[in-house]
Amino acid sequence: MSSIEADKPRKEISPLLKMALELGPLVVFFFANSRGEWLAREFPALTELGGPIFIATGLFMAATAIALTASWLLTRTLPMMPLISGVVVFVMGAFTLYLQNDTFIKIKPTIINSLFGIILLGGLLFGKSLLGYVFHTAFKLDEEGWRKLTIRWGIFFLVLAVLNEVVWRNFSTDFWVAFKVWGTMPITVLFTLSQMPIIMKHSLEQDNPK
Known part of the structure; x- marks a missing residue:
């Protein structure tokens, strides 16, 4: 069964959905940074992350993970460039949050x-x-x-x-x-x-x- 599945052609998704998966995390990052204080008031748990840029970083990491997971579920493959970008996002985002230094995400x-x-x-x-x-x-x-x-x-x-x-x-x-x-x-x-x-x-x- 596994060999048969491996021979199946990769599934294709619509260009609009692909664009949403690629740009979605960036939009989340922008929104979370610009509305960081509002998010902190509405969701007090986010204050544990720090100020707006740190809240944005945490949500950016979460949105990236969701986008990569959705891409895998829809196509059963992960393109190399988004995968590498995702790994760097997780590593630099983790340093940003742990050290409370936004230089890493920048x-x-x-x-x-x-x-x-x-x-x-x-x-x-x-x-x-x-x-x-x-x-x-x-x-x-x-x-x-x-x-x-x-x-x-x-x-x-x-x-x-x-x-x-x-x-x-x-x-x-x-x-x-x-x-x-x-x-x-x-x-x-x-x-x-x-x-x-x-x-x-x-x-x-x-x-x-x-």
Whole structure:
């Protein structure tokens, strides 16, 4: 039975549900930080976590765990990037709450984006366009297309890491949280859309429209 189940194709979920699972924890983080005092009054147990940013961190960790669990139940698989992000969230969130130091949760995006950037660019040194392994089910590109996309995404992740460092070190916690949700996400969406020309140019499916 287990071998038969292992051979089954992974289940697909709707794009909207997938987006909700990915963005949901960030929205929870933003809401909990902006309404931290109200949450503490309504749910006194949350005061054990600390101030608004610590309440937000705790709820962010819980929302991330729920999102990963839901993804597993719906698709019977966990994509590598969300899984790595989730692990970093739990580790840095735990340090943030235990030491009551929000620096750890603030450098979380720096760690994740630097890790992704280094992995993608480092893979090219060994002749591996690792982005192709992640998105091969969504796009069918030739080798040159995957190489170019890998370079671009690797550099983009490193730019996000630097941007996060600039923001959290020079602005307030509330501004950093807002930028994390309403700044980083739109930038990522715009960058993703800007890659469509290269995807269309190197798509293998264009050679065989039928």
